Amino acid sequence: MAKRHVERRLAAIMATDVVGYSRLMEADETRTVRSVRHLQSSILGPKVAARGGRIVKLMGDGSLVVFNSVVDAVDCAISLQSRLETRRKNQRVDFPLILRIGINLADVVIEGEDLLGDGVNIAARLEAAAEPGGVCISDLVHRQLNTGRRSDFLDGGEISLKNIAHPLHVWHWRDAPAIRPSAGSLARPTSIAILPFEYLGGSPDQAILSDGITEDVISGLARFRSLTVIDARSSFRFRDKHSDLDEIGRKLGVTYLVVGSLRRAGERIRIVAQLIEAASGMHLWSERYDREVQDMFAIQDEVTQMIVSTLVGQIENADVRQALRKPTTSLVAYEFYLLGLAHIRSYGEDDNQHALTMFSAAIERDPHFGLAHAHLALAKIALNGYANSPSDVLDEALALARKAVALDEGEGGCQRLLALIHVNRREFELAERHYRRAYQINPNDANTLVQMGGLLARRGKLDEAMEWIDEGFRLNPFPPPWYSAALGNALYLVGRYEDAAAALEELPSPGPFTYARLVACYAQVGDTIATERARAQLLELCRNFSTDDFIRRGLLLERPEQLDLFRQGLLKAGLPP
Structure with a gap:
């Protein structure tokens, strides 16, 4: 049997890990896996390659990367964290992934595709010691940096690392972002989220009725200007999850939660609804409704009316009637x-x-x-x-x-x-x-806010457009992907090209028009590697791409100067006119 090639050398080892990966998987497994894969292929991979590194191992939510020099490793780590912080700011939500990064310098054994040695273990422990969004490096790494780069790090003193015999002197990146509290820490006195009503028993295909009741209660409450009501898309992320109610309240940014259940047996329906103060878990109100199936909409009316009465007191009869429409x-x-x-x-x-x-x-x-x-x-x-x-x-x-x-x-x-x-x-x-x-x-329909912002951007009313879009993201902290398209388009028009690209990169199934926008963003920023990659993806999907055709068919813009701004980006990337 042939022996595997074994290489020993001095290397800079970078270890990364996603903060709160288990919690994110519990909240939304599909989106978490998709986001991690996107991070690895579209952000981590290009950043590492640009600095001559090599990804040795991908481990679900983490990675192990080797560099020839500590300078390249540290530059890559800081560039990566800066890029992710930009994405977090643009998305207005806490879902864009947060990394911890640790870097060590040590002799390693490279055996096939694996990286072995105590220095690798230390890099992993340094990663665990980093702040969310931060970079933690060993003293040996710090001493290899030039004076300017050394000043980017604060002395963390000696710390004990798990399963490492001796304390290690560490340094922390001084510009690590102070990760903002999730929307939940900004709860308002009259903010509320209605969690998906649980369907109990009966045919599983009838569970769609409980979703319908949930959405209609949300729609009814959202018509009251005195309430801040979280969008259904965000509330539904917590279906079948076992998070504490106070944690859900913090994540969604609300003071009150409504939970409920629906059971259908033949022609009878039983609905149970409860109004809960999220932080304390105190039940403020609960009710059970037993009705014939044909009375389902009357039940929805009653649930809405009771919740509103409890939260905001006396409401004019005309407003109540408006909220209780079928x-x-x-x-x-x-x-x-x-x-x-x-x-x-x-x-x-x-x-x-x-x-x-x-x-x-x-x-x-x-x-x-x-x-x-x-x-x-x-x-x-x-x-x-x-x-x-x-x-x-x-x-x-x-x-x-x-x-x-x-x-x-x-x-x-x-x-x-x-x-x-x-x-x-x-x-x-x-x-x-x-x-x-x-x-x-x-006024609490987040879709209206974001679509209105998108329209105002198309009309050249850019400051007002961003206000509408920002408010839409606030009301729907776990938005559907198309929000990113509206945000990316508006950011491009205000000249924030890198931010626009970060937003557009969130779209799950980009087509030619999305890739064309990304090409324009990268070209305006001057990122030649990203421009060429997106250009190749665009031309693979649309071999006969024409800038003029895209401007005519792919853009819904009112002002000629806006069309010229996109044309400028596409032509700068070398796309055919």
């Missing part, structure tokens, strides 16, 4: 509508077609269901390329969205989706009018 009287239509929502929010190849089918079925069961008409309009343009849809599809979508508003004038979601149709028809004045109307109806 989306449909047909349970079957409602179930089709919920299935449509599940598809329109997903990114599968056939999801838009399935969404269109479900919304059409909902309308067949209830022709007066306004939200189903509005979402059918969205599904039609999504299936046909949004703004690039044929004119007859855009006309049909506009007619559906207008009908939705006529059927349900007081539903903010209908107004918002009508505005979105106008955006894709490049009718920006009408779009802004309907977004403002949607906001008047429901």
Whole structure:
């Protein structure tokens, strides 16, 4: 049997680890795994390669990297942490990953693809001793740096490291970010989150009803300006999780939580709802409702009314009636509508077609269901390329969205989706009018805030645009991916190209138009390596890419100077005109 090649040499070893990885996996396993893979392939890998390092091992949430010099290792670590801090600032949420990094200098044994030796263990212990977002280096590493770089580190003295016999003198990067407290530390007296109602017993495919009740209670509460209501997308991240309620309250930034359950047996439904003070766990109110299935919407009305009464006291009867409006009287239509929502929010190849089918079925069961008409309009343009849809599809979508508003004038979601149709028809004045109307109806709809911010950016109202987008991220601290697209576009237009790229990199399934934006961002920053990588990915997806075609079809911008700004970035990257 051939012997494996063994190499001994002096090397700088960098160990990294994701802070709170187990907690993140518990909260959202799929998104955590995707984010770690993105970190490793799109950020860590290029940073290491640019400084001549080699990734020896990837270990789920951590990595082991070897460099020929401590200067390269330290420069890579600081560059990596600085980049991640930029991403955290841009995303307005605590989900972008936080790393600890440790660096040691030692003789190591390189055997095949593995790295062995006590120096490797010490690097791992230094990583554990680092602050979140920080870099911890050994004294030996510190002494190898030049005077300027040494001043970037604070003396951490001698510390004892786990399973290391002797104390070690360490240094900490002085500019490590003070990781901001999660949104939960900013709780407001009248802020509330409704956690997904638990479905108990019966056919699993009926559990969608409990999700529907949860979303409708959120929608009802969100119409009251005196409440800050967390978006459903963020609340639903805590489905089936066993976190303490005070921890959930801190993560979501709320004082009050509503928890509940639904049990369906034949034609009977039992709903239990509880209002809880998150920090103390004190139950402020609870109620049980036993009803026939056909009374389900009356139950939702009662739950909403009781929660609001407990939190904000006396509310005018007219406002209560507005919050207790029913989306449909047909349970079957409602179930089709919920299935449509599940598809329109997903990114599968056939999801838009399935969404269109479900919304059409909902309308067949209830022709007066306004939200189903509005979402059918969205599904039609999504299936046909949004703004690039044929004119007859855009006309049909506009007619559906207008009908939705006529059927349900007081539903903010209908107004918002009508505005979105106008955006894709490049009718920006009408779009802004309907977004403002949607906001008047429901000021706590984070989707309206972010979409409105995106529109204002397209219209050149950049300062106001960022205010709307910031508020949308605050109300929805665990946002859907498309928020990043709106944020990235706005940041590019204000000239924050590196920040714009960091936002766009969050999109899970980038297409040609996203890669084109990334190319423009990198080119404007002057990052030639990233520019070439994104350019190659773009041309692989779209071999006949044309800058003029992208400007015409891929950008919904009102001002000529904004179009020129994108054209400048694309041409600077060497893309064909």
